[in-house]
Amino acid sequence: MSTATHRDAAEIGRTDKGPRPVPPLGDQRAAADLSSVDTTLGNGLRVLAVRKANVPLVEVRLRIPFAGSDPLHAATAEVLSETLFTGTARRDRVEIDTELALIGGELSASVDPERLAITGNALASGLPTLLDVLADVLTSASYVDNEVGRESARLVERLAVSRTQPRVIAREALLKHVYGEHPVTREMPEAEDVAKVTPDAVRALHANAVLPRGSTLVIVGDIAPDDVAGQLENALQSWQSGADAAVLPELPALSGGDVLLVPRAGAVQAQIRLIAQALPRTDPRYAALQLANLVYGGYFSSRLVENIREDKGYTYSAHSGFEFTGATATVGVDADTANDVTAAAVLETFYELGRLALVPPTEEEVESVRQYAVGSLLTSTASQAGLASQLSALAAAGLGAEWLAEHPARLQAVTVDEVAQAALDFFAPARFTGVVVGDAESLAPKLAALGGFTVGEPAQR
Template identity: 60%
Template sequence: MSAPTTHRSAEEIGRTAQGPRPLPPLGATREVPLPEVVTETLPSGLRVLAVRRPGVPMVETRLRIPFAGPNPTADPAFAARAELLSSTLLTGTAIRDRVAIDDELAAVGADLGVAVDPERLLVHGSGLAAGMPTLLEVLAEVLTTASYPDQELLRERERLVERISVARSQPRTVAREALQRKRFGDHPIALEMPTGEAVAAVTPEEVRATHAAGVVPRGSTLVIVGDVDPDAAIAAVGKALGEWAADGTARSLSAPPLPGAGPLELVHRPGSVQSQLRLTGPGLSRDAEGYAAFQLANLVFGGYFSSRWMENVREDKGYTYGAHSGAEFVPGGAVLGVETDVASDVTAAALLETRYELGRMVAVPPTAEEIDAARRYAIGSLLISLDSQGGLASTLAALDAAGLGVDWLRERPVRLEAVTPEQVAEAALAYFAPERFTGVIVGDADTIGSRLRALGGIA
């Protein structure tokens, strides 16, 4: 009989008779280990990216169709049609109803989903690698013969109106819509959710016409990642989607104006016991020189749990459960967002501490230790995000839309490792100075207004 084992604590394991066990320093990650991406543009104009990622016998697909409206300003009618189209795209085709589509996909362990925003229509899928021909066959059928049955569409229209009504009662939705208007004015990118009235007015004929005009292959991109041969996968796409053709090109969203500095707008939400703080300013796009330094500066300020701002308003002051800052990428650039939710009675104090931490980024630039911790986090989170087939597929689709490829990912650690404290200080000065920001505060103005206005910078 073997001798019983004795449980040792982590502290005991980490010590020897001579003292604590020395930990070797973390080595520099020089490259993200990623497979080759095979790319081909089909005669229809559809761009296909295929990657072999074995390990599990699955495949992930991401079809991205630029899906901007025809008007240069926000169009509630088009936004409503696009939202209803995405909700009903999989409800029927020329030969299958909703149930038959689901059954066909389930038979090969696959599924399809649809999402839409002001920039693109996304049809995402996953399934067993052996079932990829069926997944592509159903995708092609939906793209070419989606019927939008009247009964299905009218039922979904009613549900969508109700969901929008519920969403618009939520403070985070109110804050997001106010922030987008503050950032982009009447540009279409500001209209992320249509009104219930606009959705209720949409007819099945309008949804079918929107599909015919906008769901087109030229300008669209299909990413396939999984346990597949890339060349064979592209050939399968060509065979399955060969009938998907159109004369036009998918409509890309124009670049919006980036937000300028200015006072914060106080949005009155009567009776609210919480306030939503949303600050914003210009950011830096991923392909810009200096983006790596900007990313590290953001992490030090508020981009992860150990950031300065989080330590202040959550750990030290207890004003909030969470505070976050980060870049949002838009056509032609990026915006920096700073957001937290706090109780009404500490709204002014939270804003004061937020401005203080922004100013401290300029006056007391991040130290080498802070930067190194942020660098390790950035590289580690990048590796984790790409570990799954789905994560890699989504990342490649997003980067391709920005004109970037897999080499940008591979070289990311090298660029992060090369950033110096001086470069991070320059990024902090350029993008985190308090006077560069504008934004909104949503809350009960009767409760929070006087203290906020006493701080200044409130419209």
């Protein structure tokens, strides 16, 4: 029987002479040299086909700009995405599901104020069938009355549940605070609007808005990119329109200002959400800003996480990151805290913003986040699905596979001084605004003592 005593991590990590040295990081692998085709079909659809043959599969990402100004647009668009694959002139729901299952495939749709996204995958050998089903849905989705009615009823139930979730309430409050009545704020339709949507309205929206011109289709997998472009030209030749897909109006520029306290009576936790203008990925300074964000709150060893999670225990999770909408980029900060430490967490969050701007990242910090940024990019694009999703997001900004291949070199070239300047220019506390959602009775006195807070209308529960 062993008599060895248990050693904790600290003991294991030490020797008689002190802590064990951490081995140096290895050299980063270069991004893969991807064989690709970036072209535009005769119907105006941009196609980005990339060969990545590590498994015999194929991933498809179709992104259709899908903005609308009609008061019922958000509700109608949501119903459309829920019922897009429930039948066509040639296939009913069961036939669509069966054909996709036979090629190990699936197709699904989602929508937000900016775009309708269709995501799919299949065995590479089943790509012709996948494209045939996709073309059938794009050109002749039927939206049968009973299917629309059934999915609308389910959607109403899901919306009712979602709107009770603190994170959803905080997201809606933040968007309303910074963008007012801009269509981007309508990420979730109102349940009463969904109840008004008719099958005829869904069919009309499909005819007027599911358009190829201005849309982008990304295909990644065990394919020959040149051949796929020809396959798509044939498969989608009946998907035609002289009009362009509807692009979301440009977002207004953000400026700093008071943080809005959104009352949510009886809540035991508060949601902190801050936001500021940032740089798009097309900007030459984006790589420096990306590293500055990682130092602040973009990964687990960041300053913000070390402060309000590891050191003070105010929150389980704190994070900062970018959001891209059209040509606009923002950087956001979020954390959820117990009421009794919310004001302190807000104080430390702003303190770390100021410290990043005025106490620049060290060479060691920059090198650490540089390795993390390059490594996480390579990891996120290692799979076909990850690469397809990354390329689809980049395509919305007019970028392609070359941006991914070149970005590690841009990150490696950023200097410590450039990161420090990006931190000063974009993370100054005065540039941020946002919301805190929580119980106003317990939060307002302490937040008022910090200054820079106003109290808004109660959150919908």
